[in-house]
Amino acid sequence: MITNHIHQLGTLEVAYYVTLAALALKVLPFFWRRFFSSEKKLPPPPLQGPASESWLFGLHQYISNSPDVGAMHEQWAEEYGPAFIIPGLFGSKKVMIRDPKAVAHFYSKETYGYVQTRLAKVFIETLFGRGLLWAEGDSHKRQRKALSPAFSNAAIRRLTSVFYDSAYKTKEAWDARLEAESDTVIDVQAWMNHIALDSIGIAGFGHDFGSLNGTQSAVSNAFNSLGSEDVSYLSNIVVLLSPAFPALLKLPTSRNEMIRNLKKSLSDIADELLKRTRQEKGGEVGAETAQEKSIIGMLIKAENNGVSQEEIVAQMNVLLLAGYETTSISLTWALIELSRQPEKQERLRNELASFRADDPSWDDLMNGLPYLDAVTHEILRLHPPVGETTRVAAEDDILPFAKPVTLSSGETVSSLVIPKGTVVGVPIRAMNRSEAFWGEDAKTFVPERWLDEDKMGGAKDISGHKHILTFSDGPRICLGRAIALTEFKSVLSVLIRNYRFELPEGPKTIIERHRSILPRPKVAGQQGALVPLRIQRVE
Numbered sequence: 260m261i262t263n264h265i266h267q268l269g270t271l272e273v274a275y276y277v278t279l280a281a282l283a284l285k286v287l288p289f290f291w292r293r294f295f296s297s298e299k300k301l302p303p304p305p306l307q308g309p310a311s312e313s314w315l316f317g318l319h320q321y322i323s324n325s326p327d328v329g330a331m332h333e334q335w336a337e338e339y340g341p342a343f344i345i346p347g348l349f350g351s352k353k354v355m356i357r358d359p360k361a362v363a364h365f366y367s368k369e370t371y372g373y374v375q376t377r378l379a380k381v382f383i384e385t386l387f388g389r390g391l392l393w394a395e396g397d398s399h400k401r402q403r404k405a406l407s408p409a410f411s412n413a414a415i416r417r418l419t420s421v422f423y424d425s426a427y428k429t430k431e432a433w434d435a436r437l438e439a440e441s442d443t444v445i446d447v448q449a450w451m452n453h454i455a456l457d458s459i460g461i462a463g464f465g466h467d468f469g470s471l472n473g474t475q476s477a478v479s480n481a482f483n484s485l486g487s488e489d490v491s492y493l494s495n496i497v498v499l500l501s502p503a504f505p506a507l508l509k510l511p512t513s514r515n516e517m518i519r520n521l522k523k524s525l526s527d528i529a530d531e532l533l534k535r536t537r538q539e540k541g542g543e544v545g546a547e548t549a550q551e552k553s554i555i556g557m558l559i560k561a562e563n564n565g566v567s568q569e570e571i572v573a574q575m576n577v578l579l580l581a582g583y584e585t586t587s588i589s590l591t592w593a594l595i596e597l598s599r600q601p602e603k604q605e606r607l608r609n610e611l612a613s614f615r616a617d618d619p620s621w622d623d624l625m626n627g628l629p630y631l632d633a634v635t636h637e638i639l640r641l642h643p644p645v646g647e648t649t650r651v652a653a654e655d656d657i658l659p660f661a662k663p664v665t666l667s668s669g670e671t672v673s674s675l676v677i678p679k680g681t682v683v684g685v686p687i688r689a690m691n692r693s694e695a696f697w698g699e700d701a702k703t704f705v706p707e708r709w710l711d712e713d714k715m716g717g718a719k720d721i722s723g724h725k726h727i728l729t730f731s732d733g734p735r736i737c738l739g740r741a742i743a744l745t746e747f748k749s750v751l752s753v754l755i756r757n758y759r760f761e762l763p764e765g766p767k768t769i770i771e772r773h774r775s776i777l778p779r780p781k782v783a784g785q786q787g788a789l790v791p792l793r794i795q796r797v798e
Contacts, residue, residue, distance in 0.1 A: 301678035303352050305667045307339040311346035318346050326772060328646055329688030332357070336689065342664045342675060345684075353649070353682040354675075357693070359720040360661040361675075362685050365650075366722070366733030370399045373650035373683060386522050387580070390573025391738065395653075399734070405566045406574060406738065409554045415741045416621045418462040418554075422746045423618050425458045426753035428471040433758070437796055444763060447594050448779065448790040451587040451750075452479065458746055459582025463554045464575065466528070477524040478579065526572060528579070554578070581739055584777050585644040586746050591780055591790055592642040593634065593751055595770060596704040598760045598792055603706060607634055608797065611756050624748040633709035635747055636725050640697075641704060643729040644777045646688035652681045661720070687728040696721060761793040 311317045322345075325331050332355065335343055341358035356362055365373060374395045375383070383393045391402045408414065429450055436443050453470040456479055460468040468476045555575070597604035610630045611619075619628060656677040663671040677683060694701045696718040697708070708714040715726060723732040730737035737743070754760075762768035762782075769783035770790075779788040 301680070303344060303354050303681045304342075304675045304677065306342055306344045306354065306675075307665060307667050308344035308346070308352075308355075309335055309339075314350050315348070317348055317351065319348050329686060329692055332647075332686035332689035333693050336686075336693070336695075340665050341660055341662050342658075347682075351682070353684050354677065355684045355686060356658065357686060357690060358660045358662055358664075359696075359717075359722065361658045362690070362728070363722040363732070364659055365683060365685060366648075366731065366735070368656065369650065369733050369735045370395050372652065372654055372656055374653045376649055376651050376682060379649070386518055387576040388522075388526070388569060388573030390570045390577060392577050393573065394570075402566055402570055402574075403734070403738065410738050410741060412741055414554065415745050418742070419621045419624070419745055419749060421462040422458050422749035423753065424461075425454045425471060426750045428457075429454055430753060430757055432471070433794065434796070437794070442793055442795040444791045444793050446789050447760070447792045447794075448587070448591045448781075448788055451590040451594075452583065454590070454750055455583045455587035455746075458586075458750075459579060459742075462742070462746075463578050463582060464528075465555065478521075478528060478583070480524075522576070526576065530572060578739065580776070582742070582746075584775075586743055588644050588777060588779055589638055589642065589743075589747055590750060593638045593747070594754070594760050594792060595762070595780060595790065596638065596641070597634070597755070598762045599766045599768075600704060601759075601761070601766075603634070603704070604755065604760065606630060608755050611752055614752070615756065618749075619752055621745065624745060624752070628748075628752075629710060630706060631748055631752060633706035634751070635744065636709050636727065637704060637706040638747075639729045640691045640727045641702070642780075643687050643691055643727070645729075646686070646778075648685040648687060648728075648731060650683055652677050652679050652683060655679050658683075685728065687731075690721065691727050691729065757797055759795045759797060761795075763791055763793060 309318060312321055322328055322331065335345075335355070336357045341361065342354060342356050345353045345355055347353055356365060375393070380393065387393065391399065391406060394402055432450075433443075433445065436445070456468050456470045456476070460466045468474065468478070470476065470479060597607065607630055610628055614623075624631070658675045658677055660673055660675070663673060664675060665671050690696065692701050696716060698714070698716050700708075709725075712719070718726045721728065724730045724736070724740060730740045730743075770780050771783045773779045773781040773788040775788060780790055781788045782790055785791070
């Protein structure tokens with residue numbers, strides 16, 4: 260009887276009822292714990308904050324639909340002070356902190372005192388596995404110690420040529436297009452994707468994805484599918500409710516299926532590369548050669564220091580995704596900002612002019628080109644790929660503040676008691692772009708600010724790499740930041756030395772944000788994350 264009834268329903272209807280049943284199984288325990296369980300957690304500190312739009316959604320929808328969450332956080336910080344409350348789903352609350360002293364304390368206690376939220380844990384495990392990004396406490400400390408040699412300056416120095424090779428493959432393709440005409444319009448974001456994918460493939464794993472030669476890979480296809488705007492209504496509902504019910508990420512929605520496909524693509528490649536590198540170590544190539552060729556050799560060496568194969572594969576997945584997404588997004592933003600201000604593009608080109616015959620060495624890139632360094636860090640400040648750090652207190656804590664915090668009662672305090680279970684967020688984008696820290700031109704591309712420390716203003720009080728929080732801070736500071744900086748500078752130095760870039764409608768061209776795994780720039784009016792720029796050869 261039941262079987263016959265199911266056969267009479269369409270596939271979508273069956274999926275709908277299955278999803279509703281699964282949702283009910285997840286929702287009921289939540290309400291039981293929240294309203295009937297004897298385990299009641301203490302409320303967050305009595306802070307001021309924006310009013311909730313509804314008990315069910317809080318401000319979740321409002322924030323999700325905002326074109327600039329960082330500007331919203333900054334506005335609330337100006338109104339409510341260095342700490343405030345944001346209402347979330349089902350009456351939940353998140354404490355946002357923007358005080359440098361409190362933020363430094365928060366980051367210093369990550370992995371033990373402040374840990375990933377349930378949503379983050381489920382998402383990371385679903386997409387990457389139980390590696391360094393997923394781990395907390397002693398497990399995180401053990402993995403990071405074992406993996407750190409693979410990401411040292413000495414290891415990255417040997418990989419600089421890989422990034423140059425990718426940039427010159429791009430140059431060869433662009434020059435071929437420019438043979439017939441003096442200038443042409445090219446979607447630079449697509450090419451930055453190709454550069455990033457091929458570079459991390461070769462530098463990280465000794466594997467050439469061939470993206471710059473036109474080869475389609477399962478990984479790039481999976482990345483692109485996650486950026487698709489063709490998402491079902493059910494997928495949007497799951498995204499909306501997943502912060503309260505992380506298990507919804509396991510339901511059979513279209514977006515969840517895309518995530519699972521990406522995970523499978525990443526894992527299949529990681530398994531194959533791991534197997535091949537082990538064979539090379541056991542054959543004629545030898546262990547030392549494998550380690551010199553790519554980061555994977557170091558990862559395998561870490562396996563002998565207590566890092567499991569599951570953890571290695573998970574770390575490789577993270578490296579693939581981070582190497583693809585963050586670097587390509589940052590390079591695209593660099594070309595956009597330098598196109599908006601041609602005089603700054605020309606200043607960078609003049610600094611690089613002495614390297615027309617030879618490429619800058621790794622030492623030149625890191626220490627010998629101050630304006631290139633300034634452009635790099637200004638892009639990372641202005642356009643951080645990840646806009647916020649959100650953690651939950653694993654134990655009771657006291658957050659110290661440099662400036663007084665005003666409670667909802669009107670009382671001012673210099674510290675806040677954070678009960679166990681309180682969700683705490685650091686608005687990275689807001690702090691990176693805050694006028695309170697960076698001055699009136701905080702939201703403008705001004706590389707010159709990095710050439711004079713007196714222009715840094717209150718930003719000097721912010722801890723983290725170069726006073727920005729783009730790489731996070733503390734025990735979880737980005738392990739791959741040396742790779743990111745080296746690749747960014749290598750590629751940009753080749754492109755700026757050889758081409759001039761202009762926006763299609765001039766400096767006033769409107770740039771919007773395209774939703775993907777991480778937000779991407781797009782020229783307004785384009786279908787998808789397209790950034791067409793007019794390029795000309797530099798003679």
